[in-house]
Amino acid sequence: MELDHWEEELLEVAERKLERGEITRREFVRLLGVLGIAAAVPGALAGRAKAAEAAQAGSVRFLIAENFWANWEPYQNTAQSQFRINEQIYDHLVEFPTGNIGAPRPALATSWRRVDGRTWEFKLRSGVRFHNGQDFTANDVKASIELASGATKKKTVDAGLFWVPTTVKIVDDNTVRLTTKQPFGALFSALQHSHIVSAADLEGPAAALKKKPNGTGAFKLVKDEPTKKTMTRNDEYWRRPAQIAQLVWEYVQDPQTRLNALLAGQAHAIDRVPPEHLPIISRSSKLALASRTGIEMVNLWVRPGRSTLWAQNAAYRRAVNWSIDRDALVRNLVKGRSRAAQSVIPSGTLYWRAQSPKYTYNPARAKAELANGNLADGGPEFELWVAKGFLPRAVEVVEVIVDNMRKVGLKPKVRTADVAGVIDDIFSKKGTGLMYHLSWSSNGDPMTAFQVYSPAFAWYFGDKTIANLLDAGMRATNPAKRQQTYARLQAHMWKQVWHVPLYYSDFTVGHSKSLKGLRVTQNFSTNFYPARLA
Amino acid sequence: MAVRILRRAAQMLFVVWGAATLTFFVLRLAAGDPARLVNPPGTPEEIVTQVRHRLGTDQPLLVQYKDFLVDLLHGDLGRSFHGEQSVRDAVFAALPNTLELAGVTMVIASLLALALGILAALYANRLVDRVVLVYVALAQSTPNFWFAVVLVLVFAIQHPWLPAIDKTGPESFVLPVTTLVVMLTPVLIRTVRQSFLETLGEDHVRAARARGLPERRVLLVHGLKVAALPLVTLIGLQAGFVLAGSYVVEFVFNWPGIGKLTLDAVNSRNFPMIQGGVLVAASGFVLVNFVVDVAYSFLDPRIRRGAR
Numbered sequence: 046m047e048l049d050h051w052e053e054e055l056l057e058v059a060e061r062k063l064e065r066g067e068i069t070r071r072e073f074v075r076l077l078g079v080l081g082i083a084a085a086v087p088g089a090l091a092g093r094a095k096a097a098e099a100a101q102a103g104s105v106r107f108l109i110a111e112n113f114w115a116n117w118e119p120y121q122n123t124a125q126s127q128f129r130i131n132e133q134i135y136d137h138l139v140e141f142p143t144g145n146i147g148a149p150r151p152a153l154a155t156s157w158r159r160v161d162g163r164t165w166e167f168k169l170r171s172g173v174r175f176h177n178g179q180d181f182t183a184n185d186v187k188a189s190i191e192l193a194s195g196a197t198k199k200k201t202v203d204a205g206l207f208w209v210p211t212t213v214k215i216v217d218d219n220t221v222r223l224t225t226k227q228p229f230g231a232l233f234s235a236l237q238h239s240h241i242v243s244a245a246d247l248e249g250p251a252a253a254l255k256k257k258p259n260g261t262g263a264f265k266l267v268k269d270e271p272t273k274k275t276m277t278r279n280d281e282y283w284r285r286p287a288q289i290a291q292l293v294w295e296y297v298q299d300p301q302t303r304l305n306a307l308l309a310g311q312a313h314a315i316d317r318v319p320p321e322h323l324p325i326i327s328r329s330s331k332l333a334l335a336s337r338t339g340i341e342m343v344n345l346w347v348r349p350g351r352s353t354l355w356a357q358n359a360a361y362r363r364a365v366n367w368s369i370d371r372d373a374l375v376r377n378l379v380k381g382r383s384r385a386a387q388s389v390i391p392s393g394t395l396y397w398r399a400q401s402p403k404y405t406y407n408p409a410r411a412k413a414e415l416a417n418g419n420l421a422d423g424g425p426e427f428e429l430w431v432a433k434g435f436l437p438r439a440v441e442v443v444e445v446i447v448d449n450m451r452k453v454g455l456k457p458k459v460r461t462a463d464v465a466g467v468i469d470d471i472f473s474k475k476g477t478g479l480m481y482h483l484s485w486s487s488n489g490d491p492m493t494a495f496q497v498y499s500p501a502f503a504w505y506f507g508d509k510t511i512a513n514l515l516d517a518g519m520r521a522t523n524p525a526k527r528q529q530t531y532a533r534l535q536a537h538m539w540k541q542v543w544h545v546p547l548y549y550s551d552f553t554v555g556h557s558k559s560l561k562g563l564r565v566t567q568n569f570s571t572n573f574y575p576a577r578l579a
Numbered sequence: 580m581a582v583r584i585l586r587r588a589a590q591m592l593f594v595v596w597g598a599a600t601l602t603f604f605v606l607r608l609a610a611g612d613p614a615r616l617v618n619p620p621g622t623p624e625e626i627v628t629q630v631r632h633r634l635g636t637d638q639p640l641l642v643q644y645k646d647f648l649v650d651l652l653h654g655d656l657g658r659s660f661h662g663e664q665s666v667r668d669a670v671f672a673a674l675p676n677t678l679e680l681a682g683v684t685m686v687i688a689s690l691l692a693l694a695l696g697i698l699a700a701l702y703a704n705r706l707v708d709r710v711v712l713v714y715v716a717l718a719q720s721t722p723n724f725w726f727a728v729v730l731v732l733v734f735a736i737q738h739p740w741l742p743a744i745d746k747t748g749p750e751s752f753v754l755p756v757t758t759l760v761v762m763l764t765p766v767l768i769r770t771v772r773q774s775f776l777e778t779l780g781e782d783h784v785r786a787a788r789a790r791g792l793p794e795r796r797v798l799l800v801h802g803l804k805v806a807a808l809p810l811v812t813l814i815g816l817q818a819g820f821v822l823a824g825s826y827v828v829e830f831v832f833n834w835p836g837i838g839k840l841t842l843d844a845v846n847s848r849n850f851p852m853i854q855g856g857v858l859v860a861a862s863g864f865v866l867v868n869f870v871v872d873v874a875y876s877f878l879d880p881r882i883r884r885g886a887r
Contacts, residue, residue, distance in 0.1 A: 112847055116663045123626075202626050255663060271659055271669050271852070272843055298843055301728060302744060302833055309735045309743035434846075465611025465848055472615065 103578045104291035105560060107571070108303045110317040112272060112296040116255040119242045120193040120203035125486060125569055128238070130274060130294055132572055134176075135240030135260035138167055138186065139233060144337075144566025146489035147395045147524075149233050153181065153241055153261065162522060164224045165232065171219055173283040175243050176265040186221050187213035188244035194235070196226075205501075207235040207493065209519070228520045230527045234490030263287040263574035272296040288562075288577035307332060307555055313578070314556035314563060316571070319437045320380035326555045335565035338382040339552035340393040340494070341486035343436060345429065345446070345545035348471060349506045351479045352427065356506060360418030362542045367414060368453045369446055370406030371548055378438045378445065381551030389538040390494040391549040393567040394487065396531040400539035404546075411453040423454030427479040430471075432464040436484055436550070443482050446547075471503065484550060488568045491531040492519055498538065506543045580876065587872055591865045598861035599854065603647055606850050607640055613660050613848040634660055636850075647854070656858070657851035659844075666855040669840060674859055676746055677829070677836030681821045683752055684759040689814060692764050693807070696771025697798070703776060711768060719765040727758040727831040744833035755832045759825060763817055770813050774806040781805070808875075815871030819864040 111126035139149035139157070154167040173181035191197050194211035195204025204210070210226040225232060246259055258266050264276035264287060273295040278287045297303045300319045306312040308329070318326060318334065326332045345365075347355055354361055371385035384392060387399040415421055431443040440461060447457045460478060462470070467483070470476040487493035492515075498504055499515050514534040521527040554565045559579045564572040614631035631637040638646075650657060656666035699711040734754060735743035742751045778784060779802060787801040788794075826838030833839065841856030843849075 112661065112843055116661075122630075200629065202629070205626050269662065269664070271662055271664055271840070296843065297744075297833055298846060299830055302831055305728070305731045305736065305743040306745075306833070309731070309739060311742060311744055463611070463846075465616055468615045469611060472612070 103289065104293060105289045105313045105573060105576070105578065106293045106295065106306075106311070107314045107573070108297040108306055108312045108316060109294055110296075110298075110300070110303070112298070117258040117266075118251065118255045119189070119247070120201040120239055123202055123206060126296075129569060129571055131240055131258070131260075132262070132570055133264045133276060133292060133294075133574070134258050134262045134266060135242070136173075136262050137240055138236050141237055141489075141566075141568075142564065142572075144340075144393065144489060144568045144570060145395075146234055146237065146568075149236075153186075160222060162228050163226075164222055166216070166220060166222045169219045169221065170283060173261050174281050175261050176259050176279060177243075178281075179243055179245065179259075181241070181261055182244075183215040183218055183221050184244040185241055187215055188247045189239065189241045190223060192242075192247060193239035194225075203235075203239050206496065207231070207238045211235075228522050230519060230521045231490050231492035234488055234493060237488055237490075264292050285575070287574050289573055292573050304555070307557070310557070313560045314554055314571070316554060317437075318381075318553040318555045320378065320551070322555070323381055323553065331558055332555060333558050334553050334555055335563060336382045336551065336553040337565060337567040338384050338392055339486065339550040340391045340489045340568045341484050341550035341552070342386065342389070342391050342494070343482070343484045343547045343550055344386075345480040345547060346471075346483055346504055347480050347544050348476065348478060349504065351476070352425075354420075354424060355479065358418045358420070359541065360414045361420055361424060362545075364411045364414035364418065364420070364453065365450070365455065365545055366404040366542050367407045367411035368450045368455060369404070369545070369547065370449055372405065374442055374445060375548050378442050379548060379551060381553050383551040384549045386546035386548050388535050389498070389544070389546055390491060390535065391487075393549070394489050394491055394494045396491050396528045398532055398535055400535060406449060408453045411455075415454060421454075423456055426456040426458055428460050428477050429457040429480045429482070430460045430462065430467050430478040431482045432467040433461055435464040435467075436482070439482055442547075446482075480545065482547075486550075486569060491527070491534075495531070495534060498543070504544065508541060508543065510537050583876070584873060587869055591869050594865050595858070595862050599647075599651065599858050600644075602854050602857045603644055604640075606848070606853060607636075607643070611848040612636070613850060616847050651858075656855040659852050660849045661847060661852075666851045669852065670837065670855040670859050673835055673837045673840045673856075676834060677822070677825055677838060678863075680752070680755060680759070680825055680828070680834060680836060681818065684756050684763065684821055684825075685814060685818065687756060688760045688763040688767060688817075689810070691760065692767030692771050692810070693803075695764070696768045697775055697803070697806075699768065699772040700775035700779065701798075703772075708772075711772070715765040715768050718761045721761060723758050723762045724827050724831060726761060727754070727828055730754045730757060731831070746834055751832075755825075755828045755834055758828050758831075759821060763821060767810065767813060767817065770809050771806065774809045775802060778802050778806040811871060811875060815868045818867035818871075822860050822864060 109126060109129075111124070136153050138152060138154040140152040141148065142150055151170075153170050153173060155170050156168045158166050160166050167186070169183060169186065170181070175181060190211055190213050192199060193201055193203045194208035195201060196210040196212050209229045211229075211232075212224050214222045214224065216222055223232070229235075240260065242254075243259055246254055256269070261283065263279055263282050263284070265279050266274060267277050268275035273293065276292045276294075278290050278292075280286050297306070300317070300322065303312065303315040304318075304322050304325065307315045307326070310331075323334065326334055349356065375383045375385050387403055388397055390397055415423060429443060429447060431439050433440055436442075443459060447459055450457050457480070460470075467478075467481055470478045471481055485494075485497045487496070495515055495518070496502070498511055500512050505511070511534065514530055514537065518527060518530040518534060521530050552565070552567065552569055554563070554571055556563055560576055561579050562576040564570070564574075564576070566572075612627075612631070613634055613636060614627050628637070635643065635646075647657070654667065656670060658664065659666055659669065695711050695714070699708040702708050731743045731754060734741045741753050743754075745751060783805075784797060784801050787797045792801075822838075825834075825836060826842060828834065829836045829838035830842050837856050837860055841853055841860070844852035844856065
């Protein structure tokens with residue numbers, strides 16, 4: 046039984062009188078009886094106790110550095126910030142709490158087994174509910190996976206990037222079988238990306254899906270503002286409910302403003318702490334850093350079709366690689382947990398292997414390679430583009446690189462723009478840049494890490510070996526075979542150096558020490574379950 | 580007078596339309612494809628094409644412009660590229676916050692400028708005047724983004740007396756308003772000082788003194804009435820600078836106003852949101868100037884007569 050508004054008010058008045066000693070406990074009960082609301086009091090008080098508990102659990106505010114949120118339509122965007130917030134609201138069949146893509150853990154699926162080369166069987170968890178109260182069933186898995194993977198007529202972004210078409214057969218209420226169109230080694234990586242949505246929601250109007258996410262996750266969205274997403278704890282969560290009552294993700298563009306808010310106690314966590322702010326947070330007795338070497342590859346990406354010299358002269362490419370002091374960049378500029386690149390994929394990627402030789406700053410060797418390639422004069426001038434305000438200290442990094450390159454006779458010319466300008470130059474037919482200082486991140490599976498070098502992307506130089514090994518890697522379902530294929534691919538690409546690998550990014554979240562149990566992983570996941578406020 | 584007001588109103592509409600059109604085309608002709616910015620660099624062309632279609636940026640420019648104008652005439656500012664919220668709702672939710680900030684700033688800056696300007700004029704070339712002029716020079720040469728951060732470091736972090744960011748209550752106005760006031764007052768003080776100096780030497784002030792009127796009445800009635808006229812014009816002009824300055828201040832203080840809304844949108848080329856923000860800011864600027872023009876006509880009889 047719920048109380049009406051006026052009954053609530055009467056109850057409050059009576060409570061205040063009881064607290065002030067103006068009435069006795071017996072009079073209090075009698076008064077409620079007279080008012081006819083005695084029966085509702087235990088429930089109401091329980092509700093208040095719950096509210097008090099929620100207030101104690103508190104609200105956590107996370108200031109995030111990206112604002113590339115699209116809408117809530119499932120599987121239709123690739124923005125990292127969208128994926129990260131989805132993780133709070135939705136669940137997946139399996140999860141990777143440590144960020145290690147090779148170690149799936151049960152989530153909405155309790156167990157799984159391989160049936161044949163293309164089929165996996167998953168046992169589903171029972172007693173799970175969506176935020177709107179609807180039960181989670183095998184139908185939801187079927188609708189979600191088939192849509193995400195491209196097995197339906199509707200095109201999705203996820204299908205193009207993470208999946209091969211996959212059909213789902215419902216064996217019984219708690220069992221489904223996923224059959225991929227071809228042998229598919231990255232199935233669990235795809236499952237990590239594509240969350241489970243209610244089948245009823247997917248059948249309903251698209252407009253509703255875009256506006257209101259309805260997951261089974263630890264938090265539910267209650268307020269959606271352009272740069273601020275307010276979530277509250279899902280008290281019906283199938284695990285123990287979150288220990289945080291309210292979670293606010295808010296986009297704050299300026300890193301200094303984010304830092305100020307954290308230092309002033311107006312935010313509990315801030316995203317993407319830049320190198321210059323790391324010592325400030327480290328020195329504070331009330332703050333802490335959660336740092337990882339991010340699964341993000343920062344390269345000088347070379348645009349195919351802009352320089353025949355680059356495409357045909359491997360010695361030129363090697364000379365560029367020997368001309369850059371990566372260790373100095375990492376040590377003095379990017380800092381944190383960033384690492385000089387030793388392969389074409391980041392070190393946190395499954396099957397990553399350090400390649401040889403390690404490209405260090407070796408001007409003599411760079412000059413020798415230039416001479417080898419009949420370019421003793423350093424070759425022609427080329428444009429190196431860098432985006433302001435995108436990657437940490439990008440402009441300074443590129444200035445150092447240019448200085449390094451000039452010392453061996455190379456002739457880079459720096460062009461600075463905002464990220465939109467850089468991206469425009471990459472894709473414009475009138476684009477003039479040859480190299481671009483940018484990054485590519487993935488979830489840690491080699492397929493998604495290597496994908497950017499595939500024929501579907503703008504960075505493919507027509508190297509058939511890469512295309513063939515990528516295809517072989519995707520089809521390899523045996524872990525040993527996958528590992529072997531990706532080892533070959535890394536070795537081949539390190540030898541060819543079509544692009545210039547620089548370093549793996551630092552990923553640091555700064556947070557208040559009162560926020561315990563925040564889960565920050567190398568694939569940029571920032572999970573507030575089961576964090577708590579001390 | 581009515582004709583003059585109508586003519587100014589028509590000019591005002593023309594300026595607003597010009598600002599909207601300019602913003603529309605500059606955004607689309609400048610570098611930056613919004614469809615590419617919602618995907619990681621290098622995303623397959625097919626996906627980018629899908630997004631471009633969803634955003635409507637695949638339409639010819641003139642078709643997009645026509646749609647924009649038609650929507651605008653219906654009071655529809657479009658939907659955000661990110662999250663698809665109504666731009667009108669977002670802009671009108673943010674507008675009061677900017678107006679409050681600008682309003683409080685204008686009032687405090689005007690009162691401060693009047694007080695310091697008159698003081699400096701009364702004690703011209705003496706210590707008080709020099710102190711005021713030193714403040715003016717310092718304030719004029721202080722970048723507001725730097726000053727804002729210093730204020731936060733001192734009064735929100737070093738001494739946690741005031742909030743560092745957000746609009747949370749009256750106390751949250753202190754730091755952003757101080758930043759804006761320091762930015763705004765130098766030119767106002769100089770104007771009041773100069774105007775007052777000139778007025779004090781005029782015949783009507785001398786006549787008032789000759790009639791034996793108390794000095795306070797001479798200064799505050801006979802002097803101020805004339806000396807304040809340039810201030811009214813200047814406040815109108817400065818309203819635009821306050822709006823522009825508040826962009827930086829809103830950014831630093833995470834103030835939920837039009838400035839922050841627009842700057843956040845610029846980074847991700849959220850065209851409808853930028854257009855909405857600029858349109859409202861331009862309209863506000865033009866409107867304030869219109870009001871000042873009209874007020875000036877009432878304050879200065881020479882302009883009224885000229886209008887006839």
